[in-house]
Amino acid sequence: MIFGMPTVSFLAFLSWPLTFTVTALIIYYFMAKQDALTDDSEFEGEVKH
Amino acid sequence: MRIEVIVLFAYFIGMIGVGIYWNKRAKSSEDYMLGGRGMGPFITALTLQTTAMSGYMFMGGPALAYSIGWFALFYAVGDAGGGIVNIAVMGRRMRRLSQLLDCISPIEYLEKRYESKKIKVVASVITIFGLAGYILAQFLAAGKTLAKLFDFPLAPALIIGVGVILFYTFVGGYFAVAWTDVIQGIIMVSAVIGILILSVNEIGGLTALNTKLAAIDPTYLSVWGKDLQYQGAWGVIASAVLIYLIGYVGLPHVVIKHMAMESPKAAKTTLLYATVWNQLFIFSPYILGICGIILLPNIADKEMVIPDLAFMMFPGFVAAIVLTAIMSAIMSTVAALLLLTGTVWSIDLYKRGINPGASDKQVVFMSRLSIFVVGVVGITIAILNPPGIFMLVIFSFGVMACSFMAPFFCAIWWRKANATGALASMVLGGGTNLVMTAMGYGDSAFFAGAIVSIIAMIVGSQFGKKTTPEMIALIDKAAAKNAKVAPKLQTASSKHLASEGKAIAQFIRSRELTTTC
Structure with missing residues (x-):
């Protein structure tokens, strides 16, 4: 039992916020690495007024 | 006048103010429909997520959790992960390609990418009918929510509620829609987190909540739902998770937000903001529905769990802000739908069909006109509420x-x-x-x-x-x-020189000339 609910239920319902946050951080890391190797200057600030 | 009505009208005035403020900023059609492709990660994240979340999160979701217990959270899982999938998969590439193709509308984007007018025709038909149904559903939801929460008669509620959304969308375009989304997103997440903390604390903590639930019926805690009604129903679970996990990739009014990002590099930070907002917001209304089983055992209308908890936990003024958060959820979705309707009519049908030589001013005028017409027609249909109309919207x-x-x-x-x-x-x-x-x-x-x-x-x-x-x-x-x-297509990426359409035409003509020679 975790927080008064069966372990399976806890994992099925309440583990997702942590799972998604960790997933987002991992994806962020890889996207940042790709961005560092990419020249996106032509897509930046072109139509700002 | 009741405090909740005063707070609601103050909120409406604030939203109108945002529309007026951004009115001067929208100089070109690209400003009006895509915010000049200048939206930073925080704004993109909140406008993406609040557009995707409707009033269901405050009323239908908690009611479901009140009925079937923790199982209802499966419906939140797809929503909570949908932002990650949408931004990680689509964000950067769609932002770059939409600029390379010089697109403002998602339909125009599909037409140019697949190099086919038929795509435009079919996509426009599906979008117009899809949006019409979606808008009508949200109008009805706005009117019914105002009627239910604030005791307004339906017709005036619809005219006032939808009228405010129409005004700030009509006047301020994408800038106003995005910034009102940010304000609405902050109100929404603050409201549910505030009630959740106080409600769980009132019960005695998460363990106490589950212990009390188990004492009423242990199946409230089961992965198969109350009374084990979904035992072995893997298809229902898969559909509940998948529909929102990947479904947002197919919604034009959601993916257009990628096209408005200030740069492809903004996608990764957008992803982080969106994920944090999602985890804070999306699960909370469902957990509040479960808290309602303990705190509001005799509630007459399950959809009123959050409003009732708000009045139980907060003084009148703060509870009124929570009611406003419910309207915020509906308004953010309606505004995005209306703006996209204007974009499809003015860009895909008017500029790229009826009047290719239309000036920027004419395009923005057409967009505003179509937003106004759709709004007025939508309000009228929603007030008349002819039988069977709600069936269409589902x-x-x-x-x-x-x-x-x-x-x-x-x-x-x-x-x-x-x-x-x-x-x-x-x-x-x-x-x-x-x-x-x-x-x-x-x-x-x-x-x-x-x-x-x-x-x-x-x-x-x-x-x-x-x-x-x-x-x-x-x-x-x-x-x-x-x-x-190709040099001709490279030229197309520069908005200062030529539109992509002209560049492709020039390229094709030059190729035809070469072949003829």
Whole structure:
């Protein structure tokens, strides 16, 4: 039992916020690495007024 | 006058103020419809997520959790992960390709990517009917919510509530919609987190909540739902998770937000903000529904769990802000739908169909006109509420998602995807969803429609005209590969020199001349 609910239920319902946050951080890391190797200057600030 | 009505009107005045403030900023059609492609990560994240969340999160979701216990959270899982999938998969590439193709509208984007006028016609028809249904559903929800929460008669509630949304969308365009979304997103998350902390604390903590639930009925805690009613129903669980996990990729009013990002590099930070907001917001209303089982055991209307808890936990003024948060959820979705309607009419039908030489001012005028007309017609239909009209609207989300998911995804991830595949995918994917929903298989309609859509794209792309080398070069460039783009198409990426349409026409003409010579 975790927080008064069966372990399976806890994992099925309440583990997702942590799972998604960790997933987002991992994806962020890889996207940042790709961005560092990419020249996106032509897509930046072109139509700002 | 009651405090909640005063707070609501103050909020409405604030939203109108935002519309007026941003009115002067929208100078061109690109400003009005895409915020000048200048939206930073925080704004993009909140406008993406609040657009995707409707009033259901405050009323339908908690009511479901109140009825079936923790199982209802399966419906939140897809929503909570949907932002990650949407931004990580679509964000950067769609932002780059939409600029390379010089697109303002998502329909224009599909037409240019798949190099086919037929795509524009079919996509416009699906979008217009899909949006009409979706808008009507949200109008009805806005009116009914105002009537329910604030005791307003339905007709005046609709006119006031929708009138405010119409005003700030009409006046301020994308800037106003995005910034009101930010304000609405902050109100929404603050409201649910505040009530959640106080409610769980009132019960004695999470463990006490579960212990008390188990004492009433242990199956409230089961992964199969109350009374084990979903035991072995893996299909229902898969559909509940998948529909929102991948469905947003197919919604034009959601993916247009990628096109408005200030740069492709903004996507990664957008992803972080969106994920944090999602985890804070999306699960909370469902958990509040579960808290309601303990705190409000005799509630007459389950959809009123959050409003009732708000008045139980907070003084009147703060509780009134919570009611305003419910309206915020509906308003953020309606505004995005109205703006996209204006974009489709003014860009895809007017500028790229009826009057190709239209000036920027004329395009913005047409967009505003169509927003106004759709708003007035929508309010009128919603007030009349003819029998059967609500049946039409339940198809909107599924049909649009199943029609466009594969074409939007493959546009940037599969170079071989062509117009034949995209057409087959839109017609068969959307059609499958429509037919299955009409036949009463709504639970599986999305799953079936998505599968058919993907298969149709793969099979269809084996036939018809292949993707041109020039388009492949642009797709590679959008994928940040070192692609060599044809000079004429390279020219198209510069808005200061020529539109993509002109550049492609020049390129084709020059090729025809070479062949003739």
